[in-house]
Amino acid sequence: MRPRLLCILIALLAGGAEPSLSRFRFTEPHMGTRFQIIVYAPDKDTADKAAKDAFARIESLNGSMSDYQQTSELMRLCAKSGGPPVPVSAELFLVLSQAQEVSRQSEGAFDVTVGPVVKLWRKARKRKKLPDAAKLTEARALVGWRNIRLDEKKCTVQLLKSGMLLDLGGIAKGYSADEALAVLKKHGIDRALVAAGGDIAVSGPPPDADGWKIAIARLPGEKDAGRLILHDAAVSTSGDAEQYVEIDGQRYSHIVDPRTGIGLLGRMSVTVVARKGIESDSLTKVAAVLGPEKGMKIMEANKGASVRMVRKIGDEFETMVSKGFPKLHPPN
Numbered sequence: 001m002r003p004r005l006l007c008i009l010i011a012l013l014a015g016g017a018e019p020s021l022s023r024f025r026f027t028e029p030h031m032g033t034r035f036q037i038i039v040y041a042p043d044k045d046t047a048d049k050a051a052k053d054a055f056a057r058i059e060s061l062n063g064s065m066s067d068y069q070q071t072s073e074l075m076r077l078c079a080k081s082g083g084p085p086v087p088v089s090a091e092l093f094l095v096l097s098q099a100q101e102v103s104r105q106s107e108g109a110f111d112v113t114v115g116p117v118v119k120l121w122r123k124a125r126k127r128k129k130l131p132d133a134a135k136l137t138e139a140r141a142l143v144g145w146r147n148i149r150l151d152e153k154k155c156t157v158q159l160l161k162s163g164m165l166l167d168l169g170g171i172a173k174g175y176s177a178d179e180a181l182a183v184l185k186k187h188g189i190d191r192a193l194v195a196a197g198g199d200i201a202v203s204g205p206p207p208d209a210d211g212w213k214i215a216i217a218r219l220p221g222e223k224d225a226g227r228l229i230l231h232d233a234a235v236s237t238s239g240d241a242e243q244y245v246e247i248d249g250q251r252y253s254h255i256v257d258p259r260t261g262i263g264l265l266g267r268m269s270v271t272v273v274a275r276k277g278i279e280s281d282s283l284t285k286v287a288a289v290l291g292p293e294k295g296m297k298i299m300e301a302n303k304g305a306s307v308r309m310v311r312k313i314g315d316e317f318e319t320m321v322s323k324g325f326p327k328l329h330p331p332n
Contacts, residue, residue, distance in 0.1 A: 021191065021207050026051040030058045031066070031173055033197035039184060040191040040206055050187035054180040054194070061179060064092055065172045067115060067165065074166055078115070082162025085151060093155050095168060095175055095278065096148065102171075102282045103145035106298055109289040110282055111145045111258035115165030121256055121263055125245040140261045174236055174281025177201035194277075198237040198284075201277040205231040216328070219269050219310060222317050226328035230273065233304075236280035238288050239269035257289050264288060267312035270295075273326055275304040283307070292320040 021040040024047035028035055037054055041047035064073040073092055080086050088096075099112045116139035120131040131139075142164050149158040159166075173196040180194040181203050191204040193212050205211045211229035217237040218224065228235060238255060245252050245263070252263030270287045274280035279302065287295035287307050299307045299322045306325035311318045 022047075023206070024048075024051070026055070028055050028058075030055070031062050031176065031196065032068070033173065035176075035180075036193075036195040037180065037184075038193040038195075039189050041189055046187065046189070050184050050189050053187065054183040057179050057183045058176045058196075061091065061172065061176045064089060065095065065168045067167050067169070074168065077157060078159065078165050081159035081164040083158075085149070085154065085156035085158040087155060088157050090155060091175075091179075093150065093152075093157065095171060096157060096166075097150060097152070098175075098278055099168070099171055099282065100145060100148060100150065102286060105301060106286045106290065108145055108259050109257070109294075110170065110286045111143060112166045112168055112171070113143050113145055113147060113159075113164055114256055114258040115167035116140075116142045116163070117256055117258070117261045118167045118169070119165065121252075121254070124247070124252075125254070128245055128247055130247055136261050143258055143261070145258075170285045171278060171282040173197060174199045174201070174234065174277030174279070177234065177277040196277075199234070199277050199281045200236070201234040202230055203232060213329075215331075216271050216308065217269060219267055219312055219317065221315075222269075222310060222312075224331045225308075225319075226330050228273065228326050229329055230326065233273060233275060234277040234280040235271060235273045236277065236284045237269065237271045238284035239267075253288075255285060255288050259289075269310045271308045272299070273306050274302070279305060296320070296322045 021042060024039050024041055026037045035058055037051050039047050066072040067074060073089060077086050077088060102110045120136055120139055124131050142161055147160040177194040177196050177199055178201050181192055181201050184192045191206055193202045200214060202212045211231040214228045214230060214235055216225045255264045257264060268288060270284045272280045272283045283305055286298050287309060292309050299305045307322045308325050309320045
């Protein structure tokens with residue numbers, strides 16, 4: 001090969017090579033939990049600016065979808081429940097549309113109108129006393145996903161019953177992780193992880209790796225099941241390992257069955273892998289509420305979604321895995 005051609009070939013190969021990337025980690029509190037962002041970027045300035053904008057996007061979504069902030073777009077919508085259709089932002093409409101689809105698939109096992117009941121159970125966990133039966137009956141009368149009407153053309157939402165209260169705690173964090181990844185990508189960062197408590201979304205794998213190593217959350221006493229290795233996917237875990245209340249010797253999970261108004265009983269951990277965080281976040285609640293028999297069928301109906309469920313019965317652990325759940329790798 002002539003020297004000039006060789007030089008051109010070397011230059012082309014060098015130009016196509018990926019620049020040297022370094023790992024950067026950022027953490028901030030948002031949405032009642034800690035968001036963690038890990039990126040591989042060419043330099044600190046790029047990483048800092050990208051993470052700052054990603055956190056700003058998360059905070060913006062919190063201002064839209066929080067049920068703790070009375071001035072949020074969600075709470076302003078709820079204040080108009082029982083009235084005419086209300087114009088909403090595209091992002092809130094998207095999340096509510098996805099929530100309604102999951103509600104339809106699960107026949108109400110997932111239902112963002114469960115807010116009035118969740119509010120009672122929050123107080124119950126603080127007081128360690130069951131919700132008042134009469135108040136719980138009143139709250140349950142306001143729950144029902146069919147009482148939400150969406151108009152895609154006009155981008156409006158109508159809440160049919162006065163007093164309805166929406167709770168997006170089972171879907172908004174996963175969506176926010178997705179959106180944070182999208183912001184990072186606009187900054188040229190396509191190897192990143194965003195963790196929002198039990199909800200994690202990842203883009204491309206770290207350099208020289210097949211994917212991000214993600215440990216599966218365990219029930220107390222359960223053996224380490226290993227690690228997932230994922231890229232361009234999302235994983236969410238729900239269970240009662242940390243958020244629960246014991247009342248009169250009974251353990252109630254923070255996850256409420258919208259159909260009964262009662263916190264889930266028993267010990268269970270559910271891990272869902274899906275294409276996006278908005279999917280994995282909501283589907284974990286479905287699997288937890290429906291259990292393995294019905295929950296597995298819902299997963300199979302969602303392309304790219306799979307689930308691993310662990311139940312504790314006495315001193316034994318029962319593990320159930322749906323088709324397509326990624327291979328678990330030994331713990332490091």
